[in-house]
Amino acid sequence: MSLDLTRVAGQVSAMISRLGDGRDEDRRRLRFAVDTLNSPAINLEALKRKIAASRTTWLVAELVEGLNRHYPSPPLPRDFTVIAADGSHIDVDRHHSTRCYLINIGAAVIKYGNQPDACLSSLPRLYSEDKDLAITPPGNGRRQPVEGTILGVKRSVEECQRLAELTAGAPDGSDCLALLDGTLILWGLEAYPDFVTDVLLNNGLLKCLGAMKKLNAGRRVAMASYISFPRSTDVVNVLRVAICPNDAPDCDRDCPPGRERDCEAVADVRDRDIFMDLLETGERSALFISPSRIVKERYGEHRIYFFYLRAGDEIARIEIPQWVAESQPLLDLTQCLVLDQVKRGQGYPVVLSEAHEQAVVTGADRESFWELVEVSLVEEHLPGTGSAKSFSKRTRWI
Numbered sequence: 001m002s003l004d005l006t007r008v009a010g011q012v013s014a015m016i017s018r019l020g021d022g023r024d025e026d027r028r029r030l031r032f033a034v035d036t037l038n039s040p041a042i043n044l045e046a047l048k049r050k051i052a053a054s055r056t057t058w059l060v061a062e063l064v065e066g067l068n069r070h071y072p073s074p075p076l077p078r079d080f081t082v083i084a085a086d087g088s089h090i091d092v093d094r095h096h097s098t099r100c101y102l103i104n105i106g107a108a109v110i111k112y113g114n115q116p117d118a119c120l121s122s123l124p125r126l127y128s129e130d131k132d133l134a135i136t137p138p139g140n141g142r143r144q145p146v147e148g149t150i151l152g153v154k155r156s157v158e159e160c161q162r163l164a165e166l167t168a169g170a171p172d173g174s175d176c177l178a179l180l181d182g183t184l185i186l187w188g189l190e191a192y193p194d195f196v197t198d199v200l201l202n203n204g205l206l207k208c209l210g211a212m213k214k215l216n217a218g219r220r221v222a223m224a225s226y227i228s229f230p231r232s233t234d235v236v237n238v239l240r241v242a243i244c245p246n247d248a249p250d251c252d253r254d255c256p257p258g259r260e261r262d263c264e265a266v267a268d269v270r271d272r273d274i275f276m277d278l279l280e281t282g283e284r285s286a287l288f289i290s291p292s293r294i295v296k297e298r299y300g301e302h303r304i305y306f307f308y309l310r311a312g313d314e315i316a317r318i319e320i321p322q323w324v325a326e327s328q329p330l331l332d333l334t335q336c337l338v339l340d341q342v343k344r345g346q347g348y349p350v351v352l353s354e355a356h357e358q359a360v361v362t363g364a365d366r367e368s369f370w371e372l373v374e375v376s377l378v379e380e381h382l383p384g385t386g387s388a389k390s391f392s393k394r395t396r397w398i
Contacts (some may be wrong), residue, residue, distance in 0.1 A: 008212055026268065033266040034277050035237045038068045047241070054241050055247040061234035062277040064305070064325075065140045069286040070279050072333040073339050077115030080175040082337060084351040085163040087155045088361035092133070092147040098373055100128035101147065103155050105162045106358025108351045111174065123162065129295060137195035146198050149188045157204035163254035165210040167221060177337040178212055180225040181352050184304050184319045185292050201298055213323050220331040223321060226338060230308075230317035235271045236320055239263075271308060272315040279310035284318070286337050287325055309335065311342040315363065 036042075048063050074167070090102040104124040113119040125132065134143040135150070140316045146154055159180060167178045186205060215221040240263035246254055255261045275285050287309040295304050305325035309316045318338060324330045341349035 001072050015347045020058055021323060024111070027345075028267050029344055030273050032278070033239055033269045033274055034238060036243060036266070037235075037274055037278070040069065047238070050244075050247065050249070051238065051241050053251040054244075056237065056241065056250075057251045058237050058240070059235040060241055060290045061236055061291055061306075063238065064287040064289060066286055067235070067238065070283045071286075071335070072082050072280075073282040073325075073338045075258075076336050076340055077117075077175045079108065079111075080177070080179045080333075080337060081111045081170045082179060082341060082349075083089065083107070083166050084179045084349070084355040085166070085360040086181050086352065086355040087149060087151055087159045088359045089155045089260065090361060090366050091151055092145070093370065096370055097377065098244070099133055100126060100362075100373070102126050102369060103158055104359055104361050105158055106355045106360070107162055108164055108354035108358065109166055109170070110354070111171070113174070115306070117398060120354055120358050123223065135196050137193070143194075144192065147338060150192070150196065150200075152193075153188050153200050154204075154256060155316065156182070156206070157200055160205050160208040163223075164211045167212055169216060170218060170221070170282070171354075175220045175333055175337075176215075176222070177238055177334060178221065178223045179338070179349060179351060180244050181356065182225060184225045184321070185290060187294070190294050197294075197298065199341075201294075206299065206302055209321050213301075213321070215360075216323075216327075219327055221264045222324050222334045222337070222346070224334045224338065225319045226352060227317040229314055229349060230270075230272055232271050232317060233269070234291060234306075236269050238268055239266050240376065271317070273388060275308040275310065275315045279308065279315070280360065281310050281312065282339050284309045287331075290319070307335075309338060314346050314347065316342070318336070378390050 007195045044063065051060050051062065054060065064388060076351060085105055085107045087105045089104065092099055092101050100164060102124060104122060106122045107120070109119045110207050132146065134145050144150060163178050163180060167176060170176045176345075186201055186206075189201060209223065212221060219345055221364050241249055243262055243265060245262055279285060287305050287307050290304040290306060292304070299321075301323060302321040305322060309318050318334065320331070320334060338349060341351055343351045345379045347351055
C-alpha cells in the first residue's frame with residue numbers, strides 16, 4: 001500500500017503555519033548574532049582564553065583570526081587541474097545467504113588551460129574474505145564487523161585513497177586541487193575502540209593526506225572537502241560563549257535544565273545564516289579550527305581547519321587540513337578553484353558532480369547485484385539460504 005497523502009496534507013499545512021509564525025523571532029536572533037560577530041567590543045585573545053576555559057554541551061570552534069574577517073577570491077591560475085572522488089556502497093545484508101559488501105568509487109580529473117582534458121572513471125570492488133568483513137585487533141581479540149557506520153567510514157577512506165592516487169598522477173607544472181564531498185572528520189569512529197581508529201584513520205585517511213602533502217615538493221597541490229548547505233553551528237557557539245556572563249562557562253553547573261540562558265539569544269541560528277549576511281559572492285570567511293575531540297587527539301599535522309565560502313546562492317563549508325590552512329598560496333588556490341568549480345557547475349562543484357555520477361549505485365543496481373550473487377551460487381551448486389523476510393519481500397501475495 002502506498003502512502004496516503006490525503007491524511008498527511010493537513011499535518012503539512014499545520015507545520016508550514018508554525019514555521020511562518022516563528023519567522024520574526026528567527027530574524028531577530030540572526031540580527032543579534034550578526035551584530036555580536038561584528039562587535040568591536042570583542043577582545044579576540046580574551047575570547048580565546050574564555051573558550052579554552054569553558055565546559056559546554058556543544059562544540060565551539062577554535063579561533064585563528066578575527067571573527068568577522070572576509071576575503072575576496074584571488075585570481076585563477078592559467079593552467080590548473082581539479083580532481084574529485086566520491087563513493088557509494090552496498091552494505092552487508094544479513095537476509096542474504098552470502099556475507100559481502102561492495103564499494104564503488106567514482107572519480108573525475110578535469111584539466112583547464114592550454115591543454116584542456118577530462119577523464120571520468122569508476123572502480124567497483126567486492127569484499128567477501130574474512131579479513132575484509134571484520135577489523136581484528138592485535139592478539140585476535142573482539143572483532144569489529146565492517147558494516148553500517150564502519151562501512152561508511154571505510155568508504156570515505158577509500159575515496160581519499162583514490163583521490164591521492166589520482167593527484168599523484170596530475171601533470172607537473174599545473175596547480176592542482178583535490179576535492180572530496182562532505183566532511184574530512186571521521187566522526188563515526190569516536191564510538192569505536194582504538195584498534196578500529198588505527199586501521200581506518202592512522203593507516204587510512206591520515207596516510208592519504210600525508211601523501212598529498214608530500215606532492216607539494218615540486219608544485220602546488222591543495223586538498224579540501226566541500227559541504228553544501230552545512231548545518232553546523234561551531235561559530236555560532238563561539239558567540240554563545242562570548243555572550244555568556246560567566247568568565248569560565250560551565251553549562252551543567254551554571255545553567256541547569258529549566259533555567260533561562262543568555263546564550264539562547266542566538267538559539268537556532270546556524271553558521272551559514274550568519275555568513276550569508278556577512279559575505280559577498282566569492283568571499284570566504286576567517287579561518288576556524290574544528291573542535292572535534294577526534295581531530296584534536298588524532299589528526300596531528302592534518303588537524304582540520306575550515307572556512308565558509310559564499311558560493312553563489314548558498315554558503316558552503318570548506319574543510320582543509322592544517323598544512324593547507326597554514327600556506328597562503330594553497331589557501332588562495334583552494335578558494336579560487338572551488339569558487340570556479342561552483343560557477344561552472346551552476347551552484348555545485350562540477351568535478352564533484354561528475355565523480356558522483358560515476359559512483360552512484362541505484363536501488364535497481366542493488367537488486368541486480370544480489371540477484372547476480374544468488375544466481376552465481378546456484379550455478380556453482382553452493383548452498384544459498386536467505387531469510388524468510390527476504391523471500392517475503394520478493395513475493396507478491398495479493
